[in-house]
Amino acid sequence: MDSTTPAIDVRGLRKxxxxxxxxxxxSFEVAPGEVFGFLGPNGAGKTTTINMLxxxxxPTAGSALVAGHDVVAERDxxxxxxxxxxxxxxxxxxxxxxxxxxxxxxxxxxxxxLIPGRMRQVLEMVGLWERRKTQVMTFSGGMRRxxxxxxxxxxxxxxxxxxxxxxxxxxxxxxxxxRYIGALQQTEQITIFMTTHYMDEAEFCDxxxxxxxxxxxxxxxxxxxxxxxxxxxxxxxxxxxxxxVAALADRFALEAKLAEGAVTFYVASGEQFVPRLFGxxxxxxxxxxxxxxxxDDVFMAHTGSTIRDAEEAGGGVKDRNRMVVxxxxxxxx
Amino acid sequence: MSQAPAVRTxxxxxxxxxxxxxxxxxxxxEPDYEPTPHVARVVVPPRSWRSELRAIRIVFRRELIRFRxxxxxxxxxxxxxxLFLFVLGSGLQQLSQAGTHGVDLKTxxxxxxxxxxxxxxxMTSAASIVWxxxxxxxREMMVAPIRRSSIVIGKCLAGACVASIQGVVLICLAGAVHxxxxxxxxxxxxxxxxxxxxxxxxFGLMVAVRIKQIQSLMGIMQMIVMPMFFVSGALFPVNGLPxxxxxxxxIDPLTYAVDPMRRLVFEHLTLSTAARRAxxxxxxxxxxxxxxxxxxxxxxxLGLVMLGIAIWEFNxxx
Numbered sequence: 001m002d003s004t005t006p007a008i009d010v011r012g013l014r015k016x017x018x019x020x021x022x023x024x025x026x027s028f029e030v031a032p033g034e035v036f037g038f039l040g041p042n043g044a045g046k047t048t049t050i051n052m053l054x055x056x057x058x059p060t061a062g063s064a065l066v067a068g069h070d071v072v073a074e075r076d077x078x079x080x081x082x083x084x085x086x087x088x089x090x091x092x093x094x095x096x097x098x099x100x101x102x103x104x105x106x107x108x109x110x111x112x113x114l115i116p117g118r119m120r121q122v123l124e125m126v127g128l129w130e131r132r133k134t135q136v137m138t139f140s141g142g143m144r145r146x147x148x149x150x151x152x153x154x155x156x157x158x159x160x161x162x163x164x165x166x167x168x169x170x171x172x173x174x175x176x177x178x179r180y181i182g183a184l185q186q187t188e189q190i191t192i193f194m195t196t197h198y199m200d201e202a203e204f205c206d207x208x209x210x211x212x213x214x215x216x217x218x219x220x221x222x223x224x225x226x227x228x229x230x231x232x233x234x235x236x237x238x239x240x241x242x243x244x245v246a247a248l249a250d251r252f253a254l255e256a257k258l259a260e261g262a263v264t265f266y267v268a269s270g271e272q273f274v275p276r277l278f279g280x281x282x283x284x285x286x287x288x289x290x291x292x293x294x295x296d297d298v299f300m301a302h303t304g305s306t307i308r309d310a311e312e313a314g315g316g317v318k319d320r321n322r323m324v325v326x327x328x329x330x331x332x333x
Numbered sequence: 334m335s336q337a338p339a340v341r342t343x344x345x346x347x348x349x350x351x352x353x354x355x356x357x358x359x360x361x362x363e364p365d366y367e368p369t370p371h372v373a374r375v376v377v378p379p380r381s382w383r384s385e386l387r388a389i390r391i392v393f394r395r396e397l398i399r400f401r402x403x404x405x406x407x408x409x410x411x412x413x414x415x416l417f418l419f420v421l422g423s424g425l426q427q428l429s430q431a432g433t434h435g436v437d438l439k440t441x442x443x444x445x446x447x448x449x450x451x452x453x454x455x456m457t458s459a460a461s462i463v464w465x466x467x468x469x470x471x472r473e474m475m476v477a478p479i480r481r482s483s484i485v486i487g488k489c490l491a492g493a494c495v496a497s498i499q500g501v502v503l504i505c506l507a508g509a510v511h512x513x514x515x516x517x518x519x520x521x522x523x524x525x526x527x528x529x530x531x532x533x534x535x536f537g538l539m540v541a542v543r544i545k546q547i548q549s550l551m552g553i554m555q556m557i558v559m560p561m562f563f564v565s566g567a568l569f570p571v572n573g574l575p576x577x578x579x580x581x582x583x584i585d586p587l588t589y590a591v592d593p594m595r596r597l598v599f600e601h602l603t604l605s606t607a608a609r610r611a612x613x614x615x616x617x618x619x620x621x622x623x624x625x626x627x628x629x630x631x632x633x634x635l636g637l638v639m640l641g642i643a644i645w646e647f648n649x650x651x
Contacts, residue, residue: 076478094402
């Protein structure tokens with residue numbers, strides 16, 4: 001595989017479980033060395049897609065090449081070239097950190113002479129070298145994640161898959177985990193394919209694909225995605241929010257939404273719009289906030305809910321329909 | 334692979350930018366990781382016989398590591414066999430003196446107890462595959478570039494080994510039930526235990542490999558283990574049984590392990606011919622007296638077949 005072969009090349013990938021179509025024909029390419037993010041509400045098909053790329057699920061249709069190898073026909077070649085950090089922990093708590101890594105190295109057939117040096121390197125990278133003789137069951141959630149990431153790197157994969165690598169961790173731990181991932185990626189120049197719910201983590205990606213209902217709804221760099229929105233977000237609090245929403249529609253032809261006691265709408269060049277708003281709205285304004293679009297806005301524009309809402313609505317239950325109904329019935333909007 | 338990862342500048346910025354961002358992302362504070370003196374990137378070789386053997390070995394070693402750290406399991410799995418041997422054996426001795434021709438009942442049931450202690454432990458070992466599934470570790474093994482059969486074989490050999498190690502404790506108690514410490518006898522017992530442990534672990538894996546929850550497995554195991562144990566003749570001679578029990582007994586795989594074990598032990602005892610005939614009649618098929626080696630072959634054959642089924646099931650799952 002030379003440097004022009006995409007690290008991941010997916011064409012028309014589909015997966016159905018009986019009646020349910022979890023993934024409905026997705027296509028994308030990931031370049032070597034790229035950090036590629038997969039965003040989407042729970043049940044959007046992210047994990048199913050990852051599972052197919054990792055050879056854990058067989059595609060119903062379409063093809064996928066990972067590190068230049070077909071995920072169905074060359075399953076073993078794919079497996080040799082990828083590292084995985086799953087959403088759910090897959091460490092053996094009864095073994096020490098070192099034993100877990102040793103097991104991994106042996107399963108992947110890493111040359112015996114190289115194992116100790118490599119183990120030390122990855123353990124030092126994630127700051128667990130001192131704890132290598134400790135049983136993993138005594139580790140905190142953050143330490144376990146770090147160990148899993150070290151393990152994913154252990155056999156020098158070309159592509160590392162991270163499925164929600166920081167879910168359920170506190171902000172400090174999350175940021176330290178990203179620091180480790182960044183350092184590891186820098187040392188080895190590997191391609192990272194990840195899914196996440198956190199906007200700040202999505203910013204870390206070179207490109208982002210947003211997935212909803214089993215399809216990729218948009219795919220671009222974070223900056224380009226934000227530019228696509230083409231408008232700033234304006235949030236106002238007024239004496240009479242209902243009237244403000246009506247007035248915005250009447251006088252400015254703007255569609256505004258009422259949420260949590262504030263009126264939100266999108267308008268190009270938000271700062272210049274503010275003086276007009278004060279002059280012409282006709283409803284007294286208590287406060288105003290103009291902000292550049294964030295990835296959260298991008299996410300909302302494409303999936304109809306904010307990332308956080310999507311997460312809460314999903315609540316770990318992989319029930320897309322329920323979530324869609326909730327989003328459509330507009331409980332929050 | 335990618336010294337110069339910038340390939341498609343339009344939509345896919347390359348790694349250099351990403352990493353710059355990643356480091357910048359760190360909110361100061363702790364000193365950042367400094368790349369250590371370089372350790373060569375490792376290479377994962379294509380699959381081969383050698384890599385499969387390594388995989389089997391490491392799966393095996395992991396089971397032993399876990400067994401060593403689980404002292405409680407070691408102790409508790411001995412309780413049942415000891416209860417049968419010393420409590421049931423001593424208690425029923427009061428009633429059965431006339432029927433045992435002066436042989437201590439404990440001595441009589443000792444070979445059977447040797448077998449069932451192995452059986453209990455081997456079944457528990459087989460359950461580990463369900464634990465691994467429930468706690469996620471199975472996934473780590475399943476995505477590795479190895480055959481699934483290597484996982485099953487490693488687990489089966491480890492289960493056999495662990496169960497035999499436990500069996501040694503009972504072998505050590507031979508003197509307490511009037512069985513001599515003859516090295517050949519002890520070695521023979523150990524060999525038979527190893528074989529039985531292998532077959533029972535294979536059987537356990539065959540049952541466990543598709544089961545997703547440990548509770549359901551425990552239920553099924555209870556349903557299988559106790560009948561197998563009671564029917565096997567571990568606690569009684571197998572001739573002159575009621576017809577239905579006789580049939581069940583001949584179907585029970587454990588029968589073919591208990592019988593050679595008993596013959597082996599009784600050959601090293603000094604008994605009257607009458608006692609020997611009454612207590613160690615041997616298993617017959619329509620009047621044909623099965624040779625001990627044949628029985629051993631049956632156990633081994635069953636073990637291999639069940640291991641094959643377990644592997645096949647594991648391969649076709651998911």
